[in-house]
Amino acid sequence: MAKMTANETTAGKRGRHKMSRTLRSNLITFAIVIGFFVLMEILIATRVLTYSLRGQLVPICAYACMAISLNLVVGISGELSLGHAGFMSIGAFTGAILSVALANAISNEVVLLLVCMVIGGMMAGIFGFLIGIPVMRLHGDYLAIVTLAFGEIIKNILNNLYVGLDASGLHFSVVGTEQLGMSNGKVLLSGPKGAVSVNQISSFVIGILLVCVCLIIALNLIHSRSGRAIMAVRDNRIAAEACGINSTKYRMMAFVVSAVLAGMAGALYGLNYSSFIPSKFDFNNSIMILVFVVLGGIGSIRGGIIAAAVLTVLPEALRFLSTYRMLIYSIVLIAAMLITNTPQARNVLRNIRLRLKGSRGQRLATDVVSAHVADATNEANAEEDGADE
Amino acid sequence: MSEFKPRVKERRVDTKMVPLPSDVIVPERDVSETPVLECRHLGIDFGGLRAVQDFNLTVGHTEIAGLIGPNGAGKTTVFNLLTKVYQPTRGIIMLDGNDTAGMSVPKVNQAGIARTFQNIRLFSRLSVEDNVRIGLHNQIKCSMFDGILRTPRYFKSEKEMHERSLALLDVFDMADQANEVSGSLPYGAQRRLEIVRALATNPKLLLLDEPAAGMNPSETSDLMDNILKIRDKFQIAVMLIEHDMDLVMGICEGIAVLNYGKIIAKGTPEEIQNNPEVIEAYLGKQVEKPARTQADEAAEAVAPADGQGEE
Amino acid sequence: MSFLSTIINGLSLGSVYAVIALGYTMVYGIAKMLNFAHGDIIMVGAYICFYMMGLFGLSPLIAVAISVVGCTVLGVFVERFAYKPLRGAPSLDVLITAIGVSYFLENSALLLWGADPKTFTSVVQLPALQLFDGQLIITATTLVTVITCVVIAIILTQYTKRGKMGKAMRAVSEDRGAAQLMGIDVNRTISLTFAIGSGLAAIAGVLLCSAYPTLTNMTGSMPGIKAFVAAVLGGIGSIPGAFLGGLLLGVIEMLARSYISTQFSDAIVFGVLIVVLLVKPAGLLGKPVNEKV
Numbered sequence: 005m006a007k008m009t010a011n012e013t014t015a016g017k018r019g020r021h022k023m024s025r026t027l028r029s030n031l032i033t034f035a036i037v038i039g040f041f042v043l044m045e046i047l048i049a050t051r052v053l054t055y056s057l058r059g060q061l062v063p064i065c066a067y068a069c070m071a072i073s074l075n076l077v078v079g080i081s082g083e084l085s086l087g088h089a090g091f092m093s094i095g096a097f098t099g100a101i102l103s104v105a106l107a108n109a110i111s112n113e114v115v116l117l118l119v120c121m122v123i124g125g126m127m128a129g130i131f132g133f134l135i136g137i138p139v140m141r142l143h144g145d146y147l148a149i150v151t152l153a154f155g156e157i158i159k160n161i162l163n164n165l166y167v168g169l170d171a172s173g174l175h176f177s178v179v180g181t182e183q184l185g186m187s188n189g190k191v192l193l194s195g196p197k198g199a200v201s202v203n204q205i206s207s208f209v210i211g212i213l214l215v216c217v218c219l220i221i222a223l224n225l226i227h228s229r230s231g232r233a234i235m236a237v238r239d240n241r242i243a244a245e246a247c248g249i250n251s252t253k254y255r256m257m258a259f260v261v262s263a264v265l266a267g268m269a270g271a272l273y274g275l276n277y278s279s280f281i282p283s284k285f286d287f288n289n290s291i292m293i294l295v296f297v298v299l300g301g302i303g304s305i306r307g308g309i310i311a312a313a314v315l316t317v318l319p320e321a322l323r324f325l326s327t328y329r330m331l332i333y334s335i336v337l338i339a340a341m342l343i344t345n346t347p348q349a350r351n352v353l354r355n356i357r358l359r360l361k362g363s364r365g366q367r368l369a370t371d372v373v374s375a376h377v378a379d380a381t382n383e384a385n386a387e388e389d390g391a392d393e
Numbered sequence: 394m395s396e397f398k399p400r401v402k403e404r405r406v407d408t409k410m411v412p413l414p415s416d417v418i419v420p421e422r423d424v425s426e427t428p429v430l431e432c433r434h435l436g437i438d439f440g441g442l443r444a445v446q447d448f449n450l451t452v453g454h455t456e457i458a459g460l461i462g463p464n465g466a467g468k469t470t471v472f473n474l475l476t477k478v479y480q481p482t483r484g485i486i487m488l489d490g491n492d493t494a495g496m497s498v499p500k501v502n503q504a505g506i507a508r509t510f511q512n513i514r515l516f517s518r519l520s521v522e523d524n525v526r527i528g529l530h531n532q533i534k535c536s537m538f539d540g541i542l543r544t545p546r547y548f549k550s551e552k553e554m555h556e557r558s559l560a561l562l563d564v565f566d567m568a569d570q571a572n573e574v575s576g577s578l579p580y581g582a583q584r585r586l587e588i589v590r591a592l593a594t595n596p597k598l599l600l601l602d603e604p605a606a607g608m609n610p611s612e613t614s615d616l617m618d619n620i621l622k623i624r625d626k627f628q629i630a631v632m633l634i635e636h637d638m639d640l641v642m643g644i645c646e647g648i649a650v651l652n653y654g655k656i657i658a659k660g661t662p663e664e665i666q667n668n669p670e671v672i673e674a675y676l677g678k679q680v681e682k683p684a685r686t687q688a689d690e691a692a693e694a695v696a697p698a699d700g701q702g703e704e
Numbered sequence: 705m706s707f708l709s710t711i712i713n714g715l716s717l718g719s720v721y722a723v724i725a726l727g728y729t730m731v732y733g734i735a736k737m738l739n740f741a742h743g744d745i746i747m748v749g750a751y752i753c754f755y756m757m758g759l760f761g762l763s764p765l766i767a768v769a770i771s772v773v774g775c776t777v778l779g780v781f782v783e784r785f786a787y788k789p790l791r792g793a794p795s796l797d798v799l800i801t802a803i804g805v806s807y808f809l810e811n812s813a814l815l816l817w818g819a820d821p822k823t824f825t826s827v828v829q830l831p832a833l834q835l836f837d838g839q840l841i842i843t844a845t846t847l848v849t850v851i852t853c854v855v856i857a858i859i860l861t862q863y864t865k866r867g868k869m870g871k872a873m874r875a876v877s878e879d880r881g882a883a884q885l886m887g888i889d890v891n892r893t894i895s896l897t898f899a900i901g902s903g904l905a906a907i908a909g910v911l912l913c914s915a916y917p918t919l920t921n922m923t924g925s926m927p928g929i930k931a932f933v934a935a936v937l938g939g940i941g942s943i944p945g946a947f948l949g950g951l952l953l954g955v956i957e958m959l960a961r962s963y964i965s966t967q968f969s970d971a972i973v974f975g976v977l978i979v980v981l982l983v984k985p986a987g988l989l990g991k992p993v994n995e996k997v
Contacts, residue, residue, distance in 0.1 A: 141982060149933060149977070152929070156974050163967070242995065294800070294803075302796060327814075330811040331811040334804045334806075334808040335808060337804035337807070338805060344797070345789065345793040346789070
């Protein structure tokens with residue numbers, strides 16, 4: 005009895021120490037976000053920031069949220085989604101429509117933006133659920149291709165959607181603007197021309213706020229009973245089911261929450277421009293977000309945000325390279341993948357990661373050994389599991 | 394085991410429960426006459442192959458049962474049938490009097506069967522404690538919204554999970570490893586953790602698939618003690634697949650022997666050990682020496698054995 | 705009559721998809737990676753052929769041959785320097801590298817050959833086939849495309865079934881480690897796979913642009929995606945599956961375009977894919993690999 009109590013206390017202490025480590029890591033992430041905000045505001049106030057870079061601030065926030073969203077699916081749930089730009093576009097176009105439709109009802113721009121983002125997120129979430137029903141029946145590469153397919157379907161439908169607003173409300177058509185049946189009203193969505201009269205109400209402040217909200221939702225989900233279940237299903241689906249966990253339910257949960265975050269990010273993004281087209285949210289866009297997540301480290305929320313910010317700005321910052329811009333970007337991408345995967349690089353990265361985790365010097369050796377063993381076990385299990393699905 | 398007798402009344406059972414925090418109690422076992430597991434004519438076909446056929450078995454509450462047989466006999470297949478990884482093609486599985494037909498893998502675990510795997514299946518990237526918390530997933534509930542919004546209910550359930558996980562780990566002296574990454578544990582510890590995780594799901598029947606694989610005699614002896622401890626403290630039935638006969642004969646009260654998908658013998662360890670069919674299944678048939686005929690003897694006299702001429 | 709014409713056009717488009725899909729599926733089956741740059745190799749093949757014919761005035765056959773050689777070299781080169789170093793890496797990293805290569809090819813083409821669309825002259829300069837008193841006109845390009853695809857599919861299936869290299873490829877795709885232990889040169893096998901795939905891509909590019917003459921640096925992108933879908937539809941890793949998937953996709957796309965709606969044809973094609981995968985989760989000819997418990 006006494007032995008048990010002593011153990012509980014020691015483990016409790018360790019437990020509390022562990023909690024504070026997670027908490028500490030999360031606080032660092034928030035600090036980075038808030039720090040970025042403060043820094044940018046200073047640069048704006050002192051007129052150091054160029055106009056073009058200023059225009060990137062809202063997109064950075066939006067793509068940071070997209071990185072968080074995709075990390076929930078790819079990193080935490082372990083599924084490859086190649087159509088996430090589709091959820092972003094649902095949020096963007098919903099937001100675009102509502103920004104005009106509700107402009108009279110809501111005079112405060114900030115509130116209007118928040119409402120558009122929330123409803124955009126909800127819409128994306130609903131579609132996430134509907135799309136999730138067939139998607140969850142599949143696994144691995146087949147799941148990936150179906151997400152790609154849905155992304156293209158969404159783009160195709162939006163390319164043919166016409167929406168108008170007049171005194172009697174919203175009108176929809178899949179044929180053309182004339183078929184909207186409006187005498188005099190505003191055309192909001194014009195098929196391939198996309199959203200044409202957007203109420204530009206996005207702001208950097210709300211963008212940072214959204215990043216923080218997405219962070220809170222994602223990090224809280226991960227460090228909760230549901231998050232553990234999602235990760236268990238990722239690590240070993242059969243074992244998770246043997247522990248009574250409904251794998252479909254939790255994979256769906258990650259997918260839908262991710263879709264909601266993506267929808268909100270999309271609304272923020274869309275309302276930053278006077279107009280935008282459905283083709284903006286195509287397969288290439290989905291891949292771009294995937295690159296953010298992979299470069300930032302799969303499963304690392306903080307890494308994804310940083311990668312999203314850097315890589316969104318990079319094409320603009322490299323503007324001086326003009327035509328060679330994308331070429332260099334692609335070379336950097338390949339080089340980054342090659343470099344981070346040489347055996348020497350892997351060891352260096354592992355040591356850096358362990359050091360950053362705050363382990364003490366003595367533990368470092370055992371951590372390195374443990375990590376090697378963990379890797380070997382993971383590889384063995386992955387080979388075993390990889391033969392399925 | 395072919396005829397179920399309620400054994401609970403006969404055995405001296407150590408009913409001292411695990412000292413858990415006061416608001417957590419291991420549920421009372423139904424120590425009634427119903428067996429915890431009853432399989433009747435259970436079978437599964439894979440295409441033309443009858444992997445398991447006419448499997449009849451009864452296991453009582455808090456009984457320790459063994460399932461043995463040569464490799465490929467279908468033992469793990471039986472476990473997969475019981476846990477619904479495979480849906481049976483024939484037969485009935487009754488768990489504590491309830492038919493488990495049509496249940497999915499998670500559902501049958503919620504109904505009361507937990508298992509470990511032949512090849513360890515831990516959540517290797519999660520910590521030891523998190524692995525146990527996964528086991529407690531359906532015992533201590535808290536919704537996604539509670540988690541995201543961090544309601545008081547979230548904090549209460551996390552605290553309860555933490556305490557319960559440590560209590561469970563402590564039964565196997567693993568509480569001080571709670572924060573280790575489970576994939577980095579030594580092999581024996583990983584096996585123990587898998588058992589703890591299975592126990593966390595609060596089963597009525599625990600299936601252990603080759604729990605002693607890769608263990609030396611002293612570890613095996615510890616395992617035997619642990620299994621008995623599990624049975625006594627948690628009041629559950631245990632069924633194990635094993636090749637280590639010391640373990641099987643040492644702790645199993647009833648043993649079923651499987652060969653080519655069929656049960657060839659059922660009984661106590663003594664009965665099984667002396668069963669000729671069982672011996673044959675493991676060692677092969679004893680070959681009778683053919684009787685010597687007169688012709689054989691004559692042939693031998695004419696052609697002496699080699700080597701004699703040399704001398 | 706127009707229905708038959710639609711089907712034939714669908715088969716032709718499907719043949720192009722099938723040839724591209726064959727490259728995807730072979731590389732996936734043997735090197736276990738999704739080569740997203742495959743679609744852009746098509747584009748490179750078309751450009752090489754275009755310039756060989758246009759700039760150097762070479763005959764179509766020779767231009768195609770040079771294009772095939774060029775793309776084969778390119779494919780082997782890319783594999784050697786971008787994919788081989790990542791043999792043991794997580795598959796997502798390999799995917800991102802493939803995407804990098806894809807961007808690289810698209811942007812290099814943009815810089816080398818300009819953004820203005822080129823008009824590709826068909827490599828098939830034969831008269832069209834007239835059937836049913838001129839009611840049904842099949843262009844020579846269409847005919848050659850379909851025949852080429854069938855020939856390639858037959859050759860490839862036979863090659864992988866018999867032949868030492870073919871057996872080696874199948875062995876590597878089943879179990880790379882065991883194949884190595886049996887003395888198979890895995891590196892050479894994988895390089896050969898990429899070589900064949902890229903050569904096929906060149907042929908696909910040439911045929912695609914012969915039928916749809918506009919050529920830009922992004923020409924390979926959408927067909928690449930559609931061919932990837934076709935490969936999965938047929939069961940990724942299965943050569944007959946890629947063939948079947950490609951043809952089916954082409955026919956469905958043409959039918960959707962003609963009879964349902966041109967604008968929504970993409971959505972319909974992808975919709976069909978989803979429906980098929982729901983019914984057959986491993987693709988039409990794929991074998992579901994069950995995990996041993």
